[in-house]
Amino acid sequence: MPELPEVETVRRTLSQLVTGKTIQDVTVSLPRIIQRPDDIQQFRLELQGHTILEVGRRGKFLRIIMDGLVLVSHLRMEGRYGVYQSGEPVEKHTHVIFHFTDGSELRYKDVRQFGTMHLFYPGEEFTEKPLAKLGLEPLDEGFTFEAFKAAVASRKTKIKPALLNQEYVVGLGNIYVDEALFRAGIHPERICSELKTDELKRLYEAIVLTLTEAVEAGGSSIKSYVNGQGEMGMFQHSLQIYGRKSAPCVVCGTPVEKSVVGGRGTHFCPSCQVMKLKNNKKK
CATH class of the missing domain: 3.20.190.10 (MutM-like, N-terminal)
Incomplete structure (x- = not known):
């Protein structure tokens, strides 16, 4: 999609x-x-x-x-x-x-x-469906760190499903959530409310950077996407984690793993994105 x-x-x-x-x-x-x-x-x-x-x-x-x-x-x-x-x-x-x-x-x-x-x-x-309940626009001026933190920091759900929820932040799908979480060094199954402030800040910055770069590249043509002139996007050539199952991590060389999180196929590096203990205290 x-x-x-x-x-x-x-x-x-x-x-x-x-x-x-x-x-x-x-x-x-x-x-x-x-x-x-x-x-x-x-x-x-x-x-x-x-x-x-x-x-x-x-x-x-x-x-x-x-x-x-x-x-x-x-x-x-x-x-x-x-x-x-x-x-x-x-x-x-x-x-x-x-x-x-x-x-x-x-x-x-x-x-x-x-x-x-x-x-x-x-x-x-x-005021009506389907736009009425949409969340923050990640490339708008109103998408500040404080607004992002207020939208997700208290959630008791895993961070990947939270980012896919269009009522919190709009526009993010499977590809760019995986990419942003990898850039931020956050495991996709971490619980939102257990993320430290510095981790949320890294994730916020990773979301903005990933989406900005993807827009500049015309999006990602993974399957059938083309723009209104029939041209393919080029960001798929810059993907660091999505679709790279078993390939070496671009940062540490560890084989990329794929699992299912929130019903979605999810790519992550088990070394760069460690699943931390639940009793970690937030700074």
């Missing part, structure tokens, strides 16, 4: 490609992708005549902001957007097409068919 760096890369690409375009009509061939409104004809009619002002992001969700409407879109596992001319062949698994007045089209393709779209009036999207 695309994580924050991949969605941010798609946002930046689409912002260049569709800002200023006016929707003439919409074709929907897979109705269940449209979650709000539940009437496809209403979805089509409401969008007609609206111009895209900008493309935003909240966590792993895209926000296509128009003059009077906001479309919230989640790519899920394999959803992707692309801009085409109206005469170009439509690829298989293309489920939603936004036809623009200039003859171009924004097409949404989703092989797995798990993606979703919600249509709101501006501002309304933040």
Whole structure:
């Protein structure tokens, strides 16, 4: 599933490609992708005549902001957007097409068919599902160490599931949680409330650094991810721990291990990320 760096890369690409375009009509061939409104004809009619002002992001969700409407879109596992001319062949698994007045089209393709779209009036999207309960944005100015500490430090859960919980911090998925925990030298099964302040500070810094570098590299193309122009991300070439089971740790040479934490496959170095005793006192 695309994580924050991949969605941010798609946002930046689409912002260049569709800002200023006016929707003439919409074709929907897979109705269940449209979650709000539940009437496809209403979805089509409401969008007609609206111009895209900008493309935003909240966590792993895209926000296509128009003059009077906001479309919230989640790519899920394999959803992707692309801009085409109206005469170009439509690829298989293309489920939603936004036809623009200039003859171009924004097409949404989703092989797995798990993606979703919600249509709101501006501002309304933040008070309703799926954005209403999302947590801190890790690349925003408001993501300070104190805010991060307040969100996770008292939790009695393991740190990896806590970081994957979008109600605490948004945008982090399996890849970047593993990478950040490795950079911070923290075992993924450590309990949040047992982490020392200096460990939380290292983790906070690792999250920001990892995501910043990943965005600069255009995200990670582990499976099928491409941006809005069909280009692959390059951060997978910089991954230090994720996907490296049995390979030597880049720091100490110990073979990387893989286990299941919180139901997710998890990579870690048993030497660099030691599972410390529960009676460690916080500084």
